[in-house]
Amino acid sequence: MKMKRPHPVPLSRQAMEIIEALRPLTGRAPLLFPNVRRAHEPISDNTLSRYVNRSGHQGAHVPHGWRSSFSTIMNELHHNEKDRAVIDLMLAHLPKNAIEAAYNRAAYMPRRREIAQQWADMLMDGMEPASA
Incomplete structure (x- = not known):
């Protein structure tokens, strides 16, 4: 991260399949690419x-268009403020309210995992699995 702060990213099932498919090429190297x-x-x-x-x-x-596409599509699908905040968090955006940004360190990982999986399902619809 260019912001030099931790940014945990829950991975979809498809992302995990891609990582496993790359493992014979990367071994235990710290970077896939x-x-x-x-x-x-x-x-x-x-x-x-x-x-x-x-x-x-x-x-x-x-x-960079993938980020704006993700934000636009997911915000169209999820019309509530809580999910909007989670989508922004997934993009590593800080809350606009400085006090909330300073005190609220909730990661919302279960919801982030659900949204990440929904995004992957949309992107990979009709595609062969990585292991194929």
Whole structure:
């Protein structure tokens, strides 16, 4: 995280399947997608942008767009303030209220796990599992 603070992320079933499918390639290495030049660092935003461009989506998609798509779609599906706050927390956004940000350290992991699973189910609808 660029903010240098912990950001726990509950992983969907599909994400866990992808990690297991990558394990023969990565072993117990700390990163699934290491930087080619510096293996102790993750791939960069520029690397992701190049992959998007090479896949034929240049000018139509950007990696950061996944965050806005997630926020928009999940906020459309979940119309209550509590879930809105959880969705923002999943994106590592701090509460707008400074007092709440200072005192409320709830992670809402069960709800975050449910929303992450719903998002993965939407993205992977009709796709083969990673293990296939």
